[in-house]
Amino acid sequence: MEPATILVADDDRSICTVLHQALSRAGHTVRTTGTAASLWRMVEDGDGDLVITDVVMPDENALDLLPRIKRLRPNLPVIVMTAQKTLLTAVKATERGAFEYLPKPFDLNELLRIVQRALNTRRGDAPPPALDQRGQPQAEEEMPLVGRSxxxxxxxxxxxxxxxxxxxxxxxxxxxxxxxxxxxxxxxxxxxxxxxxxxxxxxxxxxxxxxxxxxxxxxxxxxxxxxxxxxxxxxxxxxxxxxxxxxxxxxxxxxxxxxxxxxxxxxxxxxxxxxxxxxxxxxxxxxxxxxxxxxxxxxxxxxxxxxxxxxxLPPLRERREDIADLARHFLKLACDQGLPLKTLSADAIEVLTAYHWPGNVRELENLMRRLAALSAEDVIYRPDIEGEFAEPMPADDDRRRGGSLGEAIDFHLAEYFDAHDDGLPPAGLYDRILREVERPLIERTLVATRGNQIKAAQVLGLNRNTLRKKIRDLSIEVTRGGEPTRIGGSVAGR
Structure with a gap:
């Protein structure tokens, strides 16, 4: 890594110390400060080849300082580190010219890799910030995504x-x-x-x-x-x-x-x-x-x-640390739409966090809306949540494998219905499900008959011409003779 002078700004002395040690070991000269004003003076003086700064400083938000830095020294890379893990922070940092957005806590090796990339790259001015329909900067509460995971x-x-x-x-x-x-x-x-x-x-x-x-x-x-x-x-x-x-x-x-x-x-x-x-x-x-x-x-x-x-986009079960924030967000939205304001008890949040959420964020939103409308108390407690999950759901693999074919199909059908706000999938569900069931049925039968369509039609109880049309419509490829049968990308031997 080629040596450089790096300016580090953070009012947390421990972070300044850790970064000073790590960057110095990598061969760089490091200057640290705890205020935006002193960082700006160093930049004005032409000091530094790279800036690493926290967002929230005692005297000024670093995101407000960024445009001034980019106007004065457009080729000076700025890495923004922050504990404010929102989409708005990432967007603002990028729009205002930051080279990289790094949420805390971060891995030091990742930081060193970013530093090396930044020193090898020079960037120009950033595009203007995003505006809402009124021409004003977007407010954080208007952001559509919630999650700090x-x-x-x-x-x-x-x-x-x-x-x-x-x-x-x-x-x-x-x-x-x-x-x-x-x-x-x-x-x-x-x-x-x-x-x-x-x-x-x-x-x-x-x-x-x-x-x-x-x-x-x-x-x-x-x-x-x-x-x-x-x-x-x-x-x-x-x-x-x-x-x-x-x-x-x-x-x-x-x-x-x-x-x-x-x-x-x-x-x-x-x-x-x-x-x-x-x-x-x-x-x-x-x-x-x-x-x-x-x-x-x-x-x-x-x-x-x-x-x-x-x-x-990760499923909700892979970002459980976001569930509490999401639940509170949906309760606030329900209140904004005229429903009573509700809060969640600690034990209610525990139940929400432990649930497997097959319908993901949409299922959580629907649950919060329902509880906001129907719960008699201002606080939602554990029994209120458990009442919604009264029917214990078996593990996914058990539901797929156990019981009859109808039970396995019902498992997948439940996902189609649970995933939509009003419990109703878009129009055309019958044809969609029929295609998903029909293709593997025909493929499996053709494998069993080694590509013999006459025998396959007999097994399925279909007219031979009807089977041919379905094979063509479903784009099923069949090779006959002594060769293996290739069907839809799978190869079945004898």
């Missing part, structure tokens, strides 16, 4: 780095983890915040209407097209298009979407004049797209076009 800190850091870009983002995570909230935050704090945010849920639209919904159609393009319709791409011009449940997009529509991403333009269904696609794409899914690629249900080239910046 390490897994959420990583999400915040990725989001902060890509806020000011048009990079395509793929958000993955279980149902109810807040994928649309992340997409909206990327839009509301990004360079396209003045444009529209348009969302389309692939699982909620009949398969034969998806292309029309996405790209629009001309009058007379097909039976029932009585007038021209504007598609979501056109509605989102200048803004962000959020493609939710992208794993449920039919292959024909995937091909057309890929062409739009490659060429930057599209045509309406039945149209001939290309329209420039001036949109930022954010996609999301709770499904494993790599597995769908192996099964022939998702295009690999489209996956790589969409997965430019992956953002994984």
């Amino acid at each position: 390490p897994s959420m800190q990583e999400v915040y850091r990725v989001m902060a780095r890509i806020m000011g870009t048009d990079l395509t983002v793929m958000i993955t995570g279980e149902s109810g983890t807040g994928k649309e909230l992340v997409a909206r935050a990327l839009h509301d704090y990004g360079k396209r915040r003045g444009g529209p945010f348009v969302a389309i849920n692939m699982a909620a639209i009949p398969r034969d209407l998806i292309e029309s919904e996405m790209f629009g159609h001309e009058k007379g393009a097909f039976t029932g097209a009585a007038q021209r319709k504007t598609g979501r791409f056109e509605q989102a011009q200048g803004g962000t298009l959020f493609l939710d449940e992208i794993g449920d997009m039919p292959l024909d529509a995937q091909t057309r979407l890929l062409r739009v991403l490659q060429e930057g333009e599209f045509t309406t269904v039945g149209g001939r004049t290309p329209i420039r696609a001036d949109v930022r794409i954010i996609a999301a899914t709770h499904r494993d797209l790599r597995q769908l690629i192996q099964q022939g249900l998702f295009r690999e080239d489209l996956f790589y076009r969409l997965n430019v910046v992956p953002v994984r």
Whole structure:
């Protein structure tokens, strides 16, 4: 590591001492201070090759000092360290020119790696701060995401780095983890915040209407097209298009979407004049797209076009330290919406933290809203929570493996219903579930019959032509003869 002069600002002397020792051992010259004013004087004097500063200082918030530092010395990297582990802090630090946002506590080896990167990089001025619809800086309470856990800190850091870009983002995570909230935050704090945010849920639209919904159609393009319709791409011009449940997009529509991403333009269904696609794409899914690629249900080239910046949202069971903050946040939101203000007792928080939350954050939000409306007391106690969880749920593996096929299917169906605010999944659930059950049933039968479709049709009780059509519609690949049978990415031997 090439030696440098590093300015460290923190009113906690122990942190200054630890950083002084670690950076000095790495060969650097270190100057420490406990105030923003003295840090600013050192910067004005031209001292230092790098700044490491806490956010909350006795005399001034370092985030307010950052723009002045960047105006005076735009090539001086600033690393911001903070115990305020919110998305707003990460966004402000990035927007105001910080090289890196480092939540406390942090690993010293990670800090040294960041220091080395910062010394090898020179950055220019940051984009202007994000504004709300009134043109005012966003307030912290308006931020859509809550969580101080390490897994959420990583999400915040990725989001902060890509806020000011048009990079395509793929958000993955279980149902109810807040994928649309992340997409909206990327839009509301990004360079396209003045444009529209348009969302389309692939699982909620009949398969034969998806292309029309996405790209629009001309009058007379097909039976029932009585007038021209504007598609979501056109509605989102200048803004962000959020493609939710992208794993449920039919292959024909995937091909057309890929062409739009490659060429930057599209045509309406039945149209001939290309329209420039001036949109930022954010996609999301709770499904494993790599597995769908192996099964022939998702295009690999489209996956790589969409997965430019992956953002994984952790399930609530992986961020239990956030549960109390989230619960209080949802109770406050319920109060803001006219319900009585409730608080949580310590033993109630213990129960909430111990629960496994199959419906993730959405399930917690619905529970808090329900308790705010129905609880007779101002304080929610342990028995109130336990009453909501009166039916002990067996372990996931037990529910999947034990009992009948119907019980296993019921387990997965419960996840579909629990994951939505009103307990009702989007329209088209029957076809969606049928596809998910039908494909493995046909695949397993074809494996058993070694690709003999006549025998498979007899086992299934289907007409041979019907089975052929289903194999084609479900993109099931079958190889016959003495070779192994390859079905949807899996290989079955004899």
